[in-house]
């Protein structure tokens with residue numbers, strides 16, 4: 001007999017975290033691996049944010065806080081939403097959790113009953129379907145085709161709605177594709193959600209990483225859609241604070257209260273002094289965000305140009321986040337039938353770590369994160385090019 005529950009047995013391991021730890025383990029053994037796996041910015045957290053957390057520790061801000069986050073941080077989030085998104089929220093409509101991953105987990109726990117369906121565009125971030133299943137929900141996949149720049153449409157979503165559909169997931173800019181949904185299409189998705197009485201989980205964690213365009217939140221298309229949007233965001237990507245573990249939700253007060261009860265009984269509050277750093281992130285100077293964005297844009301331009309010149313590979317230009325999701329169909333063969341086999345081949349052969357597309361629902365693609373230095377990107381692409389030439393005989 002096994003001690004493991006069906007729930008745990010059915011939960012797939014995270015391929016993004018998995019590839020990261022494998023690459024790091026090889027590096028620790030002295031192997032010169034180029035890591036394109038990590039979904040985290042390579043920059044340090046800006047100094048003024050660290051200082052605010054240090055100050056909080058030194059003045060003894062080391063006790064439990066309200067489970068849903070300190071009032072000051074929830075106010076700072078409301079100010080951010082007003083300033084950057086022209087959205088009005090009350091601190092009662094905000095809950096701070098232990099990373100946006102935890103926020104999303106709590107949403108599914110608070111909203112789904114067994115058998116409820118959640119529409120998830122493919123390619124998707126690896127944790128959405130697993131978290132839906134952990135809440136006894138059913139992930140329903142909707143194609144966001146490569147030919148459409150991996151952008152999902154309202155029409156494709158509409159086709160998959162059933163009487164059991166409760167939530168529709170929007171992740172723009174997207175992990176893993178970097179796709180940004182055009183405002184007109186986003187408005188159509190908003191109209192669909194209102195018309196069909198669905199909640200929208202809008203994961204806007206890459207809001208500040210858009211290139212040459214301004215982010216638009218789906219919640220900003222009017223009060224009807226705002227009140228059914230579960231707007232998720234966090235500090236990991238914009239402020240390079242992945243290890244701080246802070247994410248948040250803005251939404252309907254009744255739902256926030258339900259998530260608060262779950263948080264009361266599971267994790268309690270996010271780390272006290274980390275929350276003070278987050279207040280400084282939102283209220284302090286924002287130049288650090290622009291500096292990181294501009295470095296990411298240079299890397300994106302370089303990596304896409306190089307990838308499209310490699311035999312067997314084609315790559316859509318992503319408009320946001322720090323990922324590219326090239327199609328590697330031209331490198332596959334009987335010996336290397338899918339992106340899992342190719343990723344193994346690349347790690348063993350030319351020592352580059354990429355995340356196979358299978359974990360994101362696209363087995364003919366692979367994800368490269370360019371949240372690593374330009375020197376590493378150049379070296380990694382030289383290696384990929386050599387491997388591709390060998391595989392294609394070019």
Ligand code: PMP
Pocket residue numbers: 039098099100101102125171174175203205234235236242245246247
């Ligand atoms: N959503 C998406 C789309 C992500 O890529 C990530 C990063 N892992 C998260 C949510 C969670 O971020 P965090 O828990 O670090 O706030």
Ligand code: GLU
Pocket residue numbers: 014016017037038039040101126127175
């Ligand atoms: N979001 C990042 C990624 O996709 C971090 C890893 C994770 O949490 O899945 O690589």
